[in-house]
Amino acid sequence: AETSIELKQEVGVATLxxxxxxxxxxxNPAMHRALAAELDRLRDDAEVRVLVLTGxxxxxxxxxxxxxxxxxxxxxxxxxxxxxxxYYAPLVRRLRDMPKPVIAAxxxxxxxxxxxxALACDLVIAARSARFxxxxxxxxxxxDSGGSYWLPRLLGQARALGLALLAEPLSAEQAAQWGLIWRCVDDAVFPAEVQRLAAELAAGPTLAYARIKQALQAAERNSLEQQLLLERDLQRELGCSADYREGVAAFLAKRQPQFQGQ
Ligand code: T3D
Structure with a gap:
Protein backbone atom coordinates (compact mmCIF):
# COMPACT_ATOMS: atom_id res chain seq x y z
CA ALA A 1 0.00 0.00 0.00
CA GLU A 2 2.92 2.38 0.71
CA THR A 3 4.03 2.13 -2.89
CA SER A 4 0.68 3.08 -4.45
CA ILE A 5 2.02 6.64 -4.34
CA GLU A 6 5.62 7.28 -5.31
CA LEU A 7 7.30 10.46 -4.17
CA LYS A 8 10.32 12.02 -5.81
CA GLN A 9 11.70 15.21 -4.32
CA GLU A 10 14.07 17.45 -6.24
CA VAL A 11 15.07 21.06 -5.66
CA GLY A 12 11.78 22.83 -5.06
CA VAL A 13 9.73 20.17 -6.88
CA ALA A 14 7.85 17.21 -5.41
CA THR A 15 6.52 14.70 -7.91
CA LEU A 16 3.73 12.38 -6.76
CA ASN A 28 -8.62 2.36 -3.80
CA PRO A 29 -8.78 3.46 -0.14
CA ALA A 30 -5.07 2.77 0.45
CA MET A 31 -4.04 4.98 -2.47
CA HIS A 32 -6.42 7.72 -1.32
CA ARG A 33 -4.94 7.61 2.18
CA ALA A 34 -1.35 7.61 0.92
CA LEU A 35 -2.01 10.54 -1.42
CA ALA A 36 -3.79 12.55 1.29
CA ALA A 37 -0.91 12.01 3.72
CA GLU A 38 1.69 13.09 1.16
CA LEU A 39 -0.29 16.18 0.16
CA ASP A 40 -0.67 17.25 3.79
CA ARG A 41 3.03 16.84 4.42
CA LEU A 42 4.15 18.57 1.21
CA ARG A 43 1.76 21.43 1.85
CA ASP A 44 3.74 22.40 4.96
CA ASP A 45 7.20 21.68 3.59
CA ALA A 46 8.68 25.08 2.72
CA GLU A 47 11.35 23.42 0.56
CA VAL A 48 8.61 22.22 -1.77
CA ARG A 49 7.47 25.03 -4.06
CA VAL A 50 5.60 23.11 -6.73
CA LEU A 51 3.86 19.74 -6.89
CA VAL A 52 3.55 17.50 -9.91
CA LEU A 53 0.89 14.79 -10.02
CA THR A 54 1.35 12.07 -12.62
CA GLY A 55 0.86 8.34 -13.22
CA TYR A 87 -11.97 10.50 -0.18
CA TYR A 88 -12.78 12.27 -3.44
CA ALA A 89 -14.09 15.62 -2.21
CA PRO A 90 -11.27 16.05 0.34
CA LEU A 91 -8.75 15.30 -2.41
CA VAL A 92 -10.21 18.05 -4.60
CA ARG A 93 -10.13 20.43 -1.63
CA ARG A 94 -6.51 19.53 -0.84
CA LEU A 95 -5.46 20.31 -4.42
CA ARG A 96 -7.41 23.55 -4.62
CA ASP A 97 -6.28 24.77 -1.19
CA MET A 98 -2.63 23.84 -1.74
CA PRO A 99 -0.74 27.13 -1.23
CA LYS A 100 1.60 26.35 -4.13
CA PRO A 101 1.09 25.42 -7.76
CA VAL A 102 0.05 21.87 -8.57
CA ILE A 103 0.74 20.57 -12.08
CA ALA A 104 -1.23 17.62 -13.41
CA ALA A 105 1.14 15.87 -15.81
CA ALA A 118 -6.47 16.46 -13.07
CA LEU A 119 -8.84 19.39 -13.68
CA ALA A 120 -8.64 20.29 -9.98
CA CYS A 121 -4.92 20.98 -10.40
CA ASP A 122 -3.68 24.43 -11.44
CA LEU A 123 -1.98 23.60 -14.70
CA VAL A 124 -2.84 20.55 -16.75
CA ILE A 125 -0.25 19.51 -19.28
CA ALA A 126 -1.03 16.38 -21.26
CA ALA A 127 0.89 14.09 -23.57
CA ARG A 128 -0.62 14.05 -27.06
CA SER A 129 -1.57 10.36 -26.65
CA ALA A 130 -3.56 11.11 -23.46
CA ARG A 131 -7.36 11.18 -23.46
CA PHE A 132 -9.91 12.61 -21.04
CA ASP A 144 -17.94 13.81 -9.60
CA SER A 145 -14.74 15.12 -8.03
CA GLY A 146 -15.72 18.56 -9.32
CA GLY A 147 -16.50 17.41 -12.86
CA SER A 148 -19.99 18.88 -12.84
CA TYR A 149 -18.37 22.15 -11.72
CA TRP A 150 -15.37 22.40 -14.08
CA LEU A 151 -16.99 21.18 -17.27
CA PRO A 152 -19.69 23.84 -17.72
CA ARG A 153 -17.36 26.57 -16.47
CA LEU A 154 -14.46 25.67 -18.71
CA LEU A 155 -16.35 24.45 -21.77
CA GLY A 156 -19.90 25.85 -21.66
CA GLN A 157 -23.02 23.72 -21.30
CA ALA A 158 -23.06 22.32 -24.85
CA ARG A 159 -19.66 20.65 -24.66
CA ALA A 160 -20.03 19.85 -20.96
CA LEU A 161 -23.27 17.99 -21.57
CA GLY A 162 -21.88 16.23 -24.62
CA LEU A 163 -18.91 14.88 -22.68
CA ALA A 164 -20.93 13.99 -19.58
CA LEU A 165 -23.81 12.29 -21.41
CA LEU A 166 -21.85 10.47 -24.10
CA ALA A 167 -18.68 9.66 -22.11
CA GLU A 168 -16.67 9.78 -25.33
CA PRO A 169 -12.90 10.14 -25.01
CA LEU A 170 -11.62 13.66 -25.65
CA SER A 171 -8.12 13.83 -27.13
CA ALA A 172 -5.50 15.89 -25.33
CA GLU A 173 -5.22 18.12 -28.37
CA GLN A 174 -8.97 18.80 -28.46
CA ALA A 175 -8.95 19.37 -24.69
CA ALA A 176 -6.29 22.05 -25.13
CA GLN A 177 -8.13 23.61 -28.09
CA TRP A 178 -11.33 23.75 -26.04
CA GLY A 179 -9.60 25.35 -23.07
CA LEU A 180 -10.12 22.41 -20.74
CA ILE A 181 -6.38 22.09 -20.11
CA TRP A 182 -3.32 24.31 -20.38
CA ARG A 183 -1.28 22.47 -23.01
CA CYS A 184 -0.90 19.32 -25.05
CA VAL A 185 2.66 18.39 -26.04
CA ASP A 186 4.16 15.57 -28.06
CA ASP A 187 4.85 12.39 -26.09
CA ALA A 188 8.56 12.56 -26.95
CA VAL A 189 9.00 15.93 -25.23
CA PHE A 190 6.38 15.46 -22.50
CA PRO A 191 8.73 14.53 -19.60
CA ALA A 192 11.12 17.38 -20.45
CA GLU A 193 8.25 19.88 -20.78
CA VAL A 194 6.83 18.85 -17.40
CA GLN A 195 10.28 19.28 -15.84
CA ARG A 196 10.73 22.67 -17.44
CA LEU A 197 7.34 23.89 -16.27
CA ALA A 198 7.93 22.61 -12.73
CA ALA A 199 11.41 24.14 -12.55
CA GLU A 200 10.09 27.49 -13.75
CA LEU A 201 7.37 27.56 -11.10
CA ALA A 202 9.76 26.31 -8.40
CA ALA A 203 12.00 29.32 -9.07
CA GLY A 204 9.04 31.69 -8.87
CA PRO A 205 7.33 33.78 -6.18
CA THR A 206 5.46 31.05 -4.30
CA LEU A 207 3.45 33.41 -2.10
CA ALA A 208 2.25 35.34 -5.14
CA TYR A 209 1.29 32.03 -6.77
CA ALA A 210 -0.77 31.13 -3.69
CA ARG A 211 -2.58 34.47 -3.83
CA ILE A 212 -3.14 34.14 -7.58
CA LYS A 213 -4.83 30.77 -6.95
CA GLN A 214 -6.90 32.31 -4.17
CA ALA A 215 -8.00 35.30 -6.25
CA LEU A 216 -8.90 33.29 -9.34
CA GLN A 217 -10.88 30.80 -7.29
CA ALA A 218 -12.71 33.64 -5.54
CA ALA A 219 -13.56 35.11 -8.96
CA GLU A 220 -15.77 32.05 -9.61
CA ARG A 221 -18.31 33.48 -7.15
CA ASN A 222 -17.44 37.19 -6.73
CA SER A 223 -18.79 40.32 -8.39
CA LEU A 224 -16.30 42.73 -9.96
CA GLU A 225 -16.67 45.01 -6.94
CA GLN A 226 -15.86 42.17 -4.53
CA GLN A 227 -12.95 41.12 -6.67
CA LEU A 228 -11.52 44.67 -6.77
CA LEU A 229 -11.57 44.73 -2.98
CA LEU A 230 -9.95 41.31 -2.76
CA GLU A 231 -7.22 42.34 -5.22
CA ARG A 232 -6.52 45.39 -3.07
CA ASP A 233 -6.15 43.29 0.08
CA LEU A 234 -4.03 40.58 -1.48
CA GLN A 235 -1.83 43.06 -3.33
CA ARG A 236 -1.28 44.94 -0.07
CA GLU A 237 -0.01 41.71 1.45
CA LEU A 238 2.18 40.80 -1.53
CA GLY A 239 3.59 44.33 -1.59
CA CYS A 240 5.21 43.56 1.78
CA SER A 241 6.85 40.33 0.55
CA ALA A 242 10.55 39.79 0.00
CA ASP A 243 9.80 38.40 -3.46
CA TYR A 244 8.11 41.64 -4.55
CA ARG A 245 11.13 43.67 -3.46
CA GLU A 246 13.42 41.29 -5.27
CA GLY A 247 11.22 41.32 -8.37
CA VAL A 248 11.28 45.10 -8.64
CA ALA A 249 15.00 45.34 -7.83
CA ALA A 250 15.82 42.71 -10.47
CA PHE A 251 13.63 44.43 -13.06
CA LEU A 252 15.32 47.79 -12.50
CA ALA A 253 18.80 46.23 -12.52
CA LYS A 254 17.91 44.30 -15.70
CA ARG A 255 18.84 40.94 -14.09
CA GLN A 256 17.01 37.71 -13.30
CA PRO A 257 15.16 37.75 -9.94
CA GLN A 258 16.16 35.29 -7.21
CA PHE A 259 12.84 34.58 -5.55
CA GLN A 260 12.80 33.00 -2.10
CA GLY A 261 9.15 32.03 -2.20
CA GLN A 262 8.22 34.37 0.64
O1 T3D B 1 -17.22 4.47 -6.30
C1 T3D B 1 -17.01 5.54 -5.71
O2 T3D B 1 -16.28 5.60 -4.70
C2 T3D B 1 -17.65 6.78 -6.22
C3 T3D B 1 -16.66 7.58 -6.99
C4 T3D B 1 -16.47 7.35 -8.29
C5 T3D B 1 -15.41 8.03 -9.05
C6 T3D B 1 -15.16 7.39 -10.38
O3 T3D B 1 -14.10 7.54 -10.87
S1 T3D B 1 -16.39 6.46 -11.12
C7 T3D B 1 -15.68 6.08 -12.69
C8 T3D B 1 -14.75 4.89 -12.60
N1 T3D B 1 -13.91 4.78 -13.76
C9 T3D B 1 -14.37 4.34 -14.93
O4 T3D B 1 -15.53 4.08 -15.12
C10 T3D B 1 -13.33 4.13 -16.00
C11 T3D B 1 -13.29 2.67 -16.39
N2 T3D B 1 -12.26 2.43 -17.37
C12 T3D B 1 -12.40 2.75 -18.66
O5 T3D B 1 -13.38 3.32 -19.10
C13 T3D B 1 -11.28 2.34 -19.57
O6 T3D B 1 -10.57 1.32 -18.96
C14 T3D B 1 -10.30 3.51 -19.86
C15 T3D B 1 -11.02 4.56 -20.72
C16 T3D B 1 -9.76 4.15 -18.60
C17 T3D B 1 -9.10 2.95 -20.65
O7 T3D B 1 -9.57 2.21 -21.74
P1 T3D B 1 -8.56 1.24 -22.52
O8 T3D B 1 -9.31 0.63 -23.64
O9 T3D B 1 -7.32 2.01 -22.84
O10 T3D B 1 -8.11 0.12 -21.45
P2 T3D B 1 -8.99 -1.10 -20.89
O11 T3D B 1 -8.68 -2.31 -21.68
O12 T3D B 1 -10.40 -0.72 -20.76
O13 T3D B 1 -8.39 -1.26 -19.40
C18 T3D B 1 -7.16 -1.94 -19.15
C19 T3D B 1 -7.31 -2.75 -17.88
O14 T3D B 1 -7.52 -1.86 -16.78
C20 T3D B 1 -8.53 -3.65 -17.93
O15 T3D B 1 -8.23 -4.79 -17.17
P3 T3D B 1 -7.80 -6.18 -17.89
O16 T3D B 1 -8.86 -6.49 -18.89
O17 T3D B 1 -6.48 -5.87 -18.53
O18 T3D B 1 -7.72 -7.15 -16.77
C21 T3D B 1 -9.55 -2.82 -17.20
O19 T3D B 1 -10.58 -3.59 -16.64
C22 T3D B 1 -8.71 -2.19 -16.11
N3 T3D B 1 -9.35 -0.97 -15.60
C23 T3D B 1 -9.50 0.19 -16.26
N4 T3D B 1 -10.14 1.05 -15.50
C24 T3D B 1 -10.40 0.43 -14.34
C25 T3D B 1 -9.90 -0.87 -14.40
N5 T3D B 1 -10.01 -1.72 -13.39
C26 T3D B 1 -10.65 -1.29 -12.30
N6 T3D B 1 -11.16 -0.05 -12.16
C27 T3D B 1 -11.06 0.84 -13.16
N7 T3D B 1 -11.55 2.09 -13.02
Whole structure:
Protein backbone atom coordinates (compact mmCIF):
# COMPACT_ATOMS: atom_id res chain seq x y z
CA ALA A 1 0.00 0.00 0.00
CA GLU A 2 2.92 2.38 0.71
CA THR A 3 4.03 2.13 -2.89
CA SER A 4 0.68 3.08 -4.45
CA ILE A 5 2.02 6.64 -4.34
CA GLU A 6 5.62 7.28 -5.31
CA LEU A 7 7.30 10.46 -4.17
CA LYS A 8 10.32 12.02 -5.81
CA GLN A 9 11.70 15.21 -4.32
CA GLU A 10 14.07 17.45 -6.24
CA VAL A 11 15.07 21.06 -5.66
CA GLY A 12 11.78 22.83 -5.06
CA VAL A 13 9.73 20.17 -6.88
CA ALA A 14 7.85 17.21 -5.41
CA THR A 15 6.52 14.70 -7.91
CA LEU A 16 3.73 12.38 -6.76
CA UNK A 17 3.17 9.41 -9.03
CA UNK A 18 0.00 7.34 -8.87
CA UNK A 19 1.45 3.88 -8.96
CA UNK A 20 -1.07 1.08 -9.54
CA UNK A 21 -0.36 0.58 -13.25
CA UNK A 22 -1.97 -2.89 -13.33
CA UNK A 23 -5.31 -1.13 -12.59
CA UNK A 24 -4.54 1.99 -14.64
CA UNK A 25 -3.72 3.83 -11.38
CA UNK A 26 -7.34 3.73 -10.26
CA UNK A 27 -8.11 4.71 -6.69
CA ASN A 28 -8.62 2.36 -3.80
CA PRO A 29 -8.78 3.46 -0.14
CA ALA A 30 -5.07 2.77 0.45
CA MET A 31 -4.04 4.98 -2.47
CA HIS A 32 -6.42 7.72 -1.32
CA ARG A 33 -4.94 7.61 2.18
CA ALA A 34 -1.35 7.61 0.92
CA LEU A 35 -2.01 10.54 -1.42
CA ALA A 36 -3.79 12.55 1.29
CA ALA A 37 -0.91 12.01 3.72
CA GLU A 38 1.69 13.09 1.16
CA LEU A 39 -0.29 16.18 0.16
CA ASP A 40 -0.67 17.25 3.79
CA ARG A 41 3.03 16.84 4.42
CA LEU A 42 4.15 18.57 1.21
CA ARG A 43 1.76 21.43 1.85
CA ASP A 44 3.74 22.40 4.96
CA ASP A 45 7.20 21.68 3.59
CA ALA A 46 8.68 25.08 2.72
CA GLU A 47 11.35 23.42 0.56
CA VAL A 48 8.61 22.22 -1.77
CA ARG A 49 7.47 25.03 -4.06
CA VAL A 50 5.60 23.11 -6.73
CA LEU A 51 3.86 19.74 -6.89
CA VAL A 52 3.55 17.50 -9.91
CA LEU A 53 0.89 14.79 -10.02
CA THR A 54 1.35 12.07 -12.62
CA GLY A 55 0.86 8.34 -13.22
CA UNK A 56 2.97 5.25 -13.87
CA UNK A 57 2.61 3.38 -17.14
CA UNK A 58 0.09 4.08 -19.87
CA UNK A 59 -2.58 5.78 -17.72
CA UNK A 60 -2.77 8.89 -15.60
CA UNK A 61 -5.68 7.55 -13.54
CA UNK A 62 -8.86 5.57 -14.31
CA UNK A 63 -10.84 6.97 -11.35
CA UNK A 64 -12.37 4.63 -8.81
CA UNK A 65 -11.12 1.02 -8.87
CA UNK A 66 -14.30 -0.68 -10.01
CA UNK A 67 -13.14 -4.10 -8.90
CA UNK A 68 -13.89 -2.82 -5.37
CA UNK A 69 -17.46 -2.05 -6.49
CA UNK A 70 -18.68 -5.43 -7.72
CA UNK A 71 -22.03 -6.22 -6.11
CA UNK A 72 -23.38 -9.76 -5.94
CA UNK A 73 -27.17 -10.30 -5.90
CA UNK A 74 -28.63 -9.70 -2.46
CA UNK A 75 -25.57 -7.75 -1.36
CA UNK A 76 -25.90 -4.09 -0.47
CA UNK A 77 -24.09 -1.66 -2.81
CA UNK A 78 -21.29 0.52 -1.40
CA UNK A 79 -22.39 3.96 -0.17
CA UNK A 80 -20.83 6.16 -2.86
CA UNK A 81 -21.78 9.33 -1.01
CA UNK A 82 -19.66 8.12 1.85
CA UNK A 83 -16.75 7.38 -0.50
CA UNK A 84 -16.99 10.86 -2.00
CA UNK A 85 -17.27 12.55 1.37
CA UNK A 86 -14.35 10.61 2.78
CA TYR A 87 -11.97 10.50 -0.18
CA TYR A 88 -12.78 12.27 -3.44
CA ALA A 89 -14.09 15.62 -2.21
CA PRO A 90 -11.27 16.05 0.34
CA LEU A 91 -8.75 15.30 -2.41
CA VAL A 92 -10.21 18.05 -4.60
CA ARG A 93 -10.13 20.43 -1.63
CA ARG A 94 -6.51 19.53 -0.84
CA LEU A 95 -5.46 20.31 -4.42
CA ARG A 96 -7.41 23.55 -4.62
CA ASP A 97 -6.28 24.77 -1.19
CA MET A 98 -2.63 23.84 -1.74
CA PRO A 99 -0.74 27.13 -1.23
CA LYS A 100 1.60 26.35 -4.13
CA PRO A 101 1.09 25.42 -7.76
CA VAL A 102 0.05 21.87 -8.57
CA ILE A 103 0.74 20.57 -12.08
CA ALA A 104 -1.23 17.62 -13.41
CA ALA A 105 1.14 15.87 -15.81
CA UNK A 106 -1.37 13.74 -17.68
CA UNK A 107 0.84 11.05 -19.18
CA UNK A 108 -1.99 8.88 -20.49
CA UNK A 109 -5.71 8.21 -20.22
CA UNK A 110 -7.53 10.11 -17.45
CA UNK A 111 -10.99 8.67 -16.82
CA UNK A 112 -13.79 9.23 -14.34
CA UNK A 113 -12.55 10.87 -11.17
CA UNK A 114 -9.06 10.56 -12.68
CA UNK A 115 -9.98 13.16 -15.30
CA UNK A 116 -11.55 15.49 -12.78
CA UNK A 117 -8.72 15.22 -10.26
CA ALA A 118 -6.47 16.46 -13.07
CA LEU A 119 -8.84 19.39 -13.68
CA ALA A 120 -8.64 20.29 -9.98
CA CYS A 121 -4.92 20.98 -10.40
CA ASP A 122 -3.68 24.43 -11.44
CA LEU A 123 -1.98 23.60 -14.70
CA VAL A 124 -2.84 20.55 -16.75
CA ILE A 125 -0.25 19.51 -19.28
CA ALA A 126 -1.03 16.38 -21.26
CA ALA A 127 0.89 14.09 -23.57
CA ARG A 128 -0.62 14.05 -27.06
CA SER A 129 -1.57 10.36 -26.65
CA ALA A 130 -3.56 11.11 -23.46
CA ARG A 131 -7.36 11.18 -23.46
CA PHE A 132 -9.91 12.61 -21.04
CA UNK A 133 -12.98 10.47 -20.46
CA UNK A 134 -15.99 11.45 -18.37
CA UNK A 135 -16.65 7.72 -18.07
CA UNK A 136 -19.30 8.03 -15.35
CA UNK A 137 -22.47 7.74 -17.42
CA UNK A 138 -21.24 4.42 -18.84
CA UNK A 139 -21.70 2.94 -15.35
CA UNK A 140 -24.78 4.94 -14.43
CA UNK A 141 -23.10 7.74 -12.48
CA UNK A 142 -22.56 11.47 -12.94
CA UNK A 143 -19.29 13.41 -13.14
CA ASP A 144 -17.94 13.81 -9.60
CA SER A 145 -14.74 15.12 -8.03
CA GLY A 146 -15.72 18.56 -9.32
CA GLY A 147 -16.50 17.41 -12.86
CA SER A 148 -19.99 18.88 -12.84
CA TYR A 149 -18.37 22.15 -11.72
CA TRP A 150 -15.37 22.40 -14.08
CA LEU A 151 -16.99 21.18 -17.27
CA PRO A 152 -19.69 23.84 -17.72
CA ARG A 153 -17.36 26.57 -16.47
CA LEU A 154 -14.46 25.67 -18.71
CA LEU A 155 -16.35 24.45 -21.77
CA GLY A 156 -19.90 25.85 -21.66
CA GLN A 157 -23.02 23.72 -21.30
CA ALA A 158 -23.06 22.32 -24.85
CA ARG A 159 -19.66 20.65 -24.66
CA ALA A 160 -20.03 19.85 -20.96
CA LEU A 161 -23.27 17.99 -21.57
CA GLY A 162 -21.88 16.23 -24.62
CA LEU A 163 -18.91 14.88 -22.68
CA ALA A 164 -20.93 13.99 -19.58
CA LEU A 165 -23.81 12.29 -21.41
CA LEU A 166 -21.85 10.47 -24.10
CA ALA A 167 -18.68 9.66 -22.11
CA GLU A 168 -16.67 9.78 -25.33
CA PRO A 169 -12.90 10.14 -25.01
CA LEU A 170 -11.62 13.66 -25.65
CA SER A 171 -8.12 13.83 -27.13
CA ALA A 172 -5.50 15.89 -25.33
CA GLU A 173 -5.22 18.12 -28.37
CA GLN A 174 -8.97 18.80 -28.46
CA ALA A 175 -8.95 19.37 -24.69
CA ALA A 176 -6.29 22.05 -25.13
CA GLN A 177 -8.13 23.61 -28.09
CA TRP A 178 -11.33 23.75 -26.04
CA GLY A 179 -9.60 25.35 -23.07
CA LEU A 180 -10.12 22.41 -20.74
CA ILE A 181 -6.38 22.09 -20.11
CA TRP A 182 -3.32 24.31 -20.38
CA ARG A 183 -1.28 22.47 -23.01
CA CYS A 184 -0.90 19.32 -25.05
CA VAL A 185 2.66 18.39 -26.04
CA ASP A 186 4.16 15.57 -28.06
CA ASP A 187 4.85 12.39 -26.09
CA ALA A 188 8.56 12.56 -26.95
CA VAL A 189 9.00 15.93 -25.23
CA PHE A 190 6.38 15.46 -22.50
CA PRO A 191 8.73 14.53 -19.60
CA ALA A 192 11.12 17.38 -20.45
CA GLU A 193 8.25 19.88 -20.78
CA VAL A 194 6.83 18.85 -17.40
CA GLN A 195 10.28 19.28 -15.84
CA ARG A 196 10.73 22.67 -17.44
CA LEU A 197 7.34 23.89 -16.27
CA ALA A 198 7.93 22.61 -12.73
CA ALA A 199 11.41 24.14 -12.55
CA GLU A 200 10.09 27.49 -13.75
CA LEU A 201 7.37 27.56 -11.10
CA ALA A 202 9.76 26.31 -8.40
CA ALA A 203 12.00 29.32 -9.07
CA GLY A 204 9.04 31.69 -8.87
CA PRO A 205 7.33 33.78 -6.18
CA THR A 206 5.46 31.05 -4.30
CA LEU A 207 3.45 33.41 -2.10
CA ALA A 208 2.25 35.34 -5.14
CA TYR A 209 1.29 32.03 -6.77
CA ALA A 210 -0.77 31.13 -3.69
CA ARG A 211 -2.58 34.47 -3.83
CA ILE A 212 -3.14 34.14 -7.58
CA LYS A 213 -4.83 30.77 -6.95
CA GLN A 214 -6.90 32.31 -4.17
CA ALA A 215 -8.00 35.30 -6.25
CA LEU A 216 -8.90 33.29 -9.34
CA GLN A 217 -10.88 30.80 -7.29
CA ALA A 218 -12.71 33.64 -5.54
CA ALA A 219 -13.56 35.11 -8.96
CA GLU A 220 -15.77 32.05 -9.61
CA ARG A 221 -18.31 33.48 -7.15
CA ASN A 222 -17.44 37.19 -6.73
CA SER A 223 -18.79 40.32 -8.39
CA LEU A 224 -16.30 42.73 -9.96
CA GLU A 225 -16.67 45.01 -6.94
CA GLN A 226 -15.86 42.17 -4.53
CA GLN A 227 -12.95 41.12 -6.67
CA LEU A 228 -11.52 44.67 -6.77
CA LEU A 229 -11.57 44.73 -2.98
CA LEU A 230 -9.95 41.31 -2.76
CA GLU A 231 -7.22 42.34 -5.22
CA ARG A 232 -6.52 45.39 -3.07
CA ASP A 233 -6.15 43.29 0.08
CA LEU A 234 -4.03 40.58 -1.48
CA GLN A 235 -1.83 43.06 -3.33
CA ARG A 236 -1.28 44.94 -0.07
CA GLU A 237 -0.01 41.71 1.45
CA LEU A 238 2.18 40.80 -1.53
CA GLY A 239 3.59 44.33 -1.59
CA CYS A 240 5.21 43.56 1.78
CA SER A 241 6.85 40.33 0.55
CA ALA A 242 10.55 39.79 0.00
CA ASP A 243 9.80 38.40 -3.46
CA TYR A 244 8.11 41.64 -4.55
CA ARG A 245 11.13 43.67 -3.46
CA GLU A 246 13.42 41.29 -5.27
CA GLY A 247 11.22 41.32 -8.37
CA VAL A 248 11.28 45.10 -8.64
CA ALA A 249 15.00 45.34 -7.83
CA ALA A 250 15.82 42.71 -10.47
CA PHE A 251 13.63 44.43 -13.06
CA LEU A 252 15.32 47.79 -12.50
CA ALA A 253 18.80 46.23 -12.52
CA LYS A 254 17.91 44.30 -15.70
CA ARG A 255 18.84 40.94 -14.09
CA GLN A 256 17.01 37.71 -13.30
CA PRO A 257 15.16 37.75 -9.94
CA GLN A 258 16.16 35.29 -7.21
CA PHE A 259 12.84 34.58 -5.55
CA GLN A 260 12.80 33.00 -2.10
CA GLY A 261 9.15 32.03 -2.20
CA GLN A 262 8.22 34.37 0.64
O1 T3D B 1 -17.22 4.47 -6.30
C1 T3D B 1 -17.01 5.54 -5.71
O2 T3D B 1 -16.28 5.60 -4.70
C2 T3D B 1 -17.65 6.78 -6.22
C3 T3D B 1 -16.66 7.58 -6.99
C4 T3D B 1 -16.47 7.35 -8.29
C5 T3D B 1 -15.41 8.03 -9.05
C6 T3D B 1 -15.16 7.39 -10.38
O3 T3D B 1 -14.10 7.54 -10.87
S1 T3D B 1 -16.39 6.46 -11.12
C7 T3D B 1 -15.68 6.08 -12.69
C8 T3D B 1 -14.75 4.89 -12.60
N1 T3D B 1 -13.91 4.78 -13.76
C9 T3D B 1 -14.37 4.34 -14.93
O4 T3D B 1 -15.53 4.08 -15.12
C10 T3D B 1 -13.33 4.13 -16.00
C11 T3D B 1 -13.29 2.67 -16.39
N2 T3D B 1 -12.26 2.43 -17.37
C12 T3D B 1 -12.40 2.75 -18.66
O5 T3D B 1 -13.38 3.32 -19.10
C13 T3D B 1 -11.28 2.34 -19.57
O6 T3D B 1 -10.57 1.32 -18.96
C14 T3D B 1 -10.30 3.51 -19.86
C15 T3D B 1 -11.02 4.56 -20.72
C16 T3D B 1 -9.76 4.15 -18.60
C17 T3D B 1 -9.10 2.95 -20.65
O7 T3D B 1 -9.57 2.21 -21.74
P1 T3D B 1 -8.56 1.24 -22.52
O8 T3D B 1 -9.31 0.63 -23.64
O9 T3D B 1 -7.32 2.01 -22.84
O10 T3D B 1 -8.11 0.12 -21.45
P2 T3D B 1 -8.99 -1.10 -20.89
O11 T3D B 1 -8.68 -2.31 -21.68
O12 T3D B 1 -10.40 -0.72 -20.76
O13 T3D B 1 -8.39 -1.26 -19.40
C18 T3D B 1 -7.16 -1.94 -19.15
C19 T3D B 1 -7.31 -2.75 -17.88
O14 T3D B 1 -7.52 -1.86 -16.78
C20 T3D B 1 -8.53 -3.65 -17.93
O15 T3D B 1 -8.23 -4.79 -17.17
P3 T3D B 1 -7.80 -6.18 -17.89
O16 T3D B 1 -8.86 -6.49 -18.89
O17 T3D B 1 -6.48 -5.87 -18.53
O18 T3D B 1 -7.72 -7.15 -16.77
C21 T3D B 1 -9.55 -2.82 -17.20
O19 T3D B 1 -10.58 -3.59 -16.64
C22 T3D B 1 -8.71 -2.19 -16.11
N3 T3D B 1 -9.35 -0.97 -15.60
C23 T3D B 1 -9.50 0.19 -16.26
N4 T3D B 1 -10.14 1.05 -15.50
C24 T3D B 1 -10.40 0.43 -14.34
C25 T3D B 1 -9.90 -0.87 -14.40
N5 T3D B 1 -10.01 -1.72 -13.39
C26 T3D B 1 -10.65 -1.29 -12.30
N6 T3D B 1 -11.16 -0.05 -12.16
C27 T3D B 1 -11.06 0.84 -13.16
N7 T3D B 1 -11.55 2.09 -13.02
Missing amino acids: TLNRPERLNSF TGRAFCAGQDLSDRAVTPGQQAADLGESIER VNGVAAGAGANI VQAFSKIGLLP
